[in-house]
Amino acid sequence: MTSQIPESYDESEHVIYGALLSGLPNSTESIKDPSEGSAVLDIIDFFFNLDVTHCGATLFILTKRLPAETYIYDLVSKLKKYHAHVTLVVSNNSFGGSSSEQMYRLASETNGLCIFTEDDWIQESPFWLPSIWPSYLVYSVNAVVIKSGTVALPIFNSPLVGYYYICMTLQDHGFLDTFRMVHLTWSDAGSLIISGSFEETVESHIDFGNTTYTQKGPYTLDAIPYDMTLQYEFLGETTEVLQIRIYSEK
Structure with missing residues (x-):
């Protein structure tokens, strides 16, 4: 997952880190019942009632408790209406609801990201994710795959010459149990000559444990259309939905 970080990242990091430290949760208000569902979907909905800028907003959410509620259609509509994105980092050892499917689906349907990771890695996740970078989403695809x-993929119309970061989930659920390999390639549209590629395997990903996410870049791309192709290998017979996002620095 090693890559360079945009130069203006440090400023964004300090601003967000300071905001988090100034609003840490009160431990006396913690939920005592491990089976009680999270209010994370209500919190996202509440954001759109606040007197803040909604258009183009990015919501960055760390959670260790799954919601019991499964209805997300109104939230999907609101996020699409305001072109807002949600990035969810979910603990593999979450309490609360029985399924993380609705959170992953919410991110998938609104150009967001939803990753699963171990508790020890949650604090590192903001450094991997473009949500707090000064970057712009320019490509968003959900690839449905099964076995190998x-x-x-849809053509990527690169808007300008510059640096791009490719972010991708490796599974649509927690614990890295079915992923074996992904290999993404891109080439000038209509050409058989590969312009660039990256590969992630279960062996190369070992340092990141059960984190279901990888991020590569920056790649220098021209302002042209690119054909995108994904090769993949998974265990079992279950369909996986992989979130593939490309971000530019400008």
């Missing part, structure tokens, strides 16, 4: 094969 190759799939042609």
